[in-house]
Amino acid sequence: MISLFPGRSRRDCHADPRVGRSGGREETNVRSLSMRSSLLASAAVALLAALAVGAVGIVRTNTTADRAEAIYSEALVPLATLKDIQQLIWHGRWAGLSNLTATDPEKAKAYGAEATEHYDLVTTRVQEYSALTVSAGERAAMDTFQGTWTTYLDLRKQSSALKNAGKIAEWEQFRSTTLNPATTKAIEELDGLVTLSQAHATSSAAEARSAADTAKLTIGVVLAVGVLLAGLFALLVGRTLNRRLNALREVVSAMADGDLTEREPDTAANEIGEMSRSVHRAAGQLRVTMQTLAGMSTGLSDRSTELQQASRSLTGSTDQASSRVGAIDAAAGEVSAGVQAVASGAEEMGAAIREIAVSATEAAQVAAGAVETAAKAEQMMRKLDASSAEIDSVVKAITAIAEQTNLLALNATIEAARAGETGKGFAVVAGEVKDLAQETAKATEEISRRTEVIQHDTRTAVEAIAGIGEVIEKINDYQNTIASAVEQQSATTNGMTHDLNRAAGGTSEISGQLAEVVQVTTATRDAAQAAETTATELADISGRLNTMVAVFRY
Template sequence: MSFRRGRIMTLPDIRWTIRRKLIVLVGTLFILTVGSNLYYRVQVATSNAAINNQERTLTLLSTVRRAASAFDDMRYWYADLANSLSTEAEEAATTAAQRLDKELEQLADIAPRRVAKIRKHVTALQEQALEALDNYVMDDRGAGNAAMDKVRAKVAAVASILSAMVEELEQQASRARAVVAQRSRATLVVSLPILITTGILTLVMGVMMLRTVVTPIGRMTQVMSQLADGDTTLEIPGVDRRDEIGQMAGAVQIFKNNAIERQRLAERERQEVAEREARARRIAETSARFERDTRELMHQVAEGASDMRTQAVAMSASAQQSCGQAATVANRASEAAAHVQAVARATENIASSIHEIVRQASQSSEIARNAVAQASDTNRTMQKLAEVAERIGEIVGLINDIAEQTNLLALNATIEAARAGEAGKGFAVVANEVKGLAEQTSKATDEIRQQITEIREVTQSAVAAIGKIGDVIGEINDISSTISGSMEQQQHATDEILDSAQLAASGTEDVTRNIQDVRAAAEDTNAVSGRVCEAAEALSRQADAMQARIGAFLKEIRSA
C-alpha cells in the first residue's frame, strides 16, 4: 500500500517544523488576546472614570436639591411666622435653616464662593425676617412689610444661585452620561471585528494544523499499525519532510528495515529447528519403547508399596486421632465437671439476686402508681388555673371596651367644649382629664392582657408537660409490673437449672473415668501402625531410586 503527498502541503509546510507552527499559532492568539484585553481595559477604565464623574455629579445635584428644599421650607416657615407669630413656625424655620447649613457644608469645597453668597443672603434674610416679626408684634405694619420686601429679595437671590447650580450640575450629569454611552458604543463597535478576526485566524490556523500535522500523523499511525501487523511491503510516507513528521517517518523506515531483517533470521531459524526436531523424534521413539517396559514394572512395585503405606498411614492416623480425641474428651470432661460445679454455685447466687430484684420491682411499681396519681391532681389544678386566666382575660377585654368608649365620649365632649367657646373651657379641661384617664386605662388593660396571655401560654405548656410526665410515669409503672412478673418466672427457671446442674456434675465424673481406658487402647494401636508405616516407606524409597536411575538413563539417550 502506498501513500502520495497531496498538493495541500506546500514547500513552507514541509520546511516549517511543528514547533514553529505551534509557536506561530499560540503567539498570534496570544497577541490578539492580549491586545483585545488591553483595549478592553482602557475602555473599561475610561468608562469607570466617566461613571464615577457622573456619580459625583449626581451626588452633588442631589445635595443642591436638598439644599433648595431646605431653603424653601425655611422661606415658608418664616413667611408663616410673620403671619401667625407661632412658636411652632419659629422652631420649624430654625430646623430648616439647620438643614440648609448642613447641605451647604457639603457644597463648600466645590463651590465656596456661591456657598458664601448663599450664607450671606440667608443670614440677612433671617435678620430681616426677625425684624419684620418685631415690627408686626409692635403693630408697625409698614416697617414690617418693608422688611418682608427685603426678605423676598434675598429669597430671590438665593433661589437664583441654587437654580443656576442645579442647571449646571444637570448639564454635567448629561455630559457624563453621554460619555459613558459613547464609550460603550465604541467598545461594542471595536469588539465585534476583533472577535470575528480572532475567530477567523483561529479557524484558519486550526485548518492548517489539521492538514499539515494531524492528517500526516494519522497516515503515519496507519502505516505503523500495518507494519506492526507484519506488512513490510508498504512505503513510508513523509520521509523527505524536514519537520518532526519527517523524523518520525525516518524512524518508522528503520523499524521497517529491522522487521525485514527479523523475518529473514526467523526463516533461517525455522529451518534449523525442523532439522533438530527430526533427529529428536528418532531418539524419542527408541527411548519411549524402553521407558514403557520399565515403567510398567516399576509401577507394579510402586503400587504394592503405596497400598501398604496407605493402609499403615490410615491405621496410624486413626489411632492418633482416637488417642487425641480421648485426651481431648478427658480434658473436656474434667473441665465440664468444673464448669458444672461453677454453674451450680452461680445459679444459687442468681436465685438470691432474683429474689431481691422481685422485691425492688414491686416497690418501684407502687411508687410509680403514687406518682401517676400526683401528676393527675397537678394537671387538674393547672387546667383550673388556665380557666381562671381565660375569665380574667375576658374581664380585661370588657374594661378595655369601656375605656375606649370613655375615650370616645371624652373626644366628643372636647369637640362640644370647643364649639361652646369660653363657656366650655372648664368642661374641656374635665374632658381632657377623662380622655387621659381613659388612655391610661386602655394602656393598663393592654399590659394586663399581655400578662394574662403569657400566664395562659405558660399554664398550657405546664398542663402539656405534666400530662407527658404522667404518661411517662404510667409507662414506668407498666414496665415495673412487667419486670416483676418476668423476674418471678426467672426465679422458677433458675431453681430448675440448679437441680439440672447438680445432676450433670455427677454424670461428668463417670465419663472421665471411662475415657481414660479408651485413651490407653488407642496408644497401643498407634505404636503398631508406626512400625508398619516405616516398612512401607523403605520399600517406596527403593522403588523411587530405581525409577530415578532409569529416568536419568533415558535423559542421557534423548540428549545425545
C-alpha cells in the first residue's frame, strides 16, 4: 500500500516525529482530538494560564494589602500618635511658659489650664499608643517614656505647689535643677521613640516595596509560563493540524492530477480523519469506475472491430448476391426469349396445319417441318426447365445469404445491447438489416414458388411438344384422318399457345421479382455500409474514451 506521504517509505513513516519516542504520545493524543476539542483545549490552556496569573495576582494583592494595613496600623498610626504627643507637649510647654510670663492673672490662669489640658491629652495619647500593635523595642521605649512622663507630671505639680505657695526662690531652683531636666529627658526619650517609630515605618515600607516587587516578578513569571505553555500547545495543535491537512491536500491534488493510486488514510477519530477516509473512499470508487470504463472501452473497441468485419462481410455477401441475381435475371431473359420463340413456332405450326388442310400434297413436308420444329421446341423447353432449376439453385443461395444476413443482424443486435447507451444507433441499423434480410427471404420464397410454376409449365410444354411429334408421325401413317388430326392439332396448338403466353408472363414476373431482389440486396449493402460507418464511429468513440481514461493512474 502506498504511503499517504509521497516520497516517504514506511521506515520514514515509522521514524516520523508523530510516532517517535520523543513527544509521540503527546502528538498522538492531539491527533485523536476533534477540531472542536483541539480549539477548546488551546483556549483552556490559555484560560488556565490567565486564571493562574489572576490567582497569583489576587494572592499577591491581598498580601500587599495586608502589608499596607500592617504599615498603617503598626507604623503610620503609632508614628502619627507620637507626632501628636510631641505637638501636645510643645503646646503644653508653650502654654506653661506663657503662664510664667503672663502679667495678667486671668491670662496666667488660662495658660495654666491650657497647659494642663495639653498634658492630659498627652497622657491620653500615651494610653492610646500603648493599645497599638508596635514592635518590642518601641513598646519598651514607650514604657520608659511613660514612666519619665509620669515623673514629669508629678514634678510639675510640685513646681506649681511651690509657686502657688509663694516660694519663688525654691520654685526657681526646683525648676532649674529638677523640673527642667525631667522635661528635657522626657522630650529626648519621646524623640528617640519617634526616631525608632520612623525607622520601623521606613523598614515596613521597604518590606512592602520588596513584597510588591516580588508580586510583580511572580505574576510576570506565571504569566510568561502560561503564555509559553499556551503557545507550545497551540504550536503543537497547529503543527499537527497543518501536517494532516497538508497530507490531505496532497491526496486531493494527486486526485486532481489524475493519480488515483491507493494510499493510506488518516486513522484519527476526528473530523480530519473522517474527511481523509471519505476522500480515500471517493478515490477508491473513482478508481473502480475508471477500471470499469477502461474495460468497457476495450470491449467496445473489440466489438466495434468485430462489427466492422461483419459489416464488410455482409457487404461482400450482398455484392455476391447482387451479382448472382444479375445472372439469374439474364437467365430469366433467356427463358423469356425461348418461350417467345416457342410461341412463334406454335403459330408457325398452326399455319402449317392449316396449309395441310389446303394442300395434302404438302403434308409430308409440313409434317417433316413440324417434327423438326417440335424437336427444337422440346430442346428449348428442356433448356427452360434447366434454367428454372438454375434459378431455383440461385434462389436457395439467396435464401442462405438472407439467413446469414439475419444471423449477422441478430449478432449485431446482441453486441449493440452489450454496448449499452452508445450502441443504440447501431441497434437500429442492425434491426433494419434484419428486416431487409427477412424481406429478402420472403422475396426468394416467392421466386422459388414462381420458379416451380415455370418448371411445371415447361414440363407440360415438353409433354405437349412430345404429343405434337407423335401426332405428326401419325399424319404420315394416317393420311385419311388428316382433317380430324388438323382439328386436334389446331386445338392443341391453341392450348400450347395459351400455355406459352402464360409462361412468357411468368418469366416477365420473374424478371420483376428479380429487380426487387436487386433493390433489396442494394438496400442490404447500403445498410451494411451504414453499419460499417457506425462501427468506425464506435471505434473512434472507444479511442477517445481510452485517451480520457489513460489520463488517470490507478
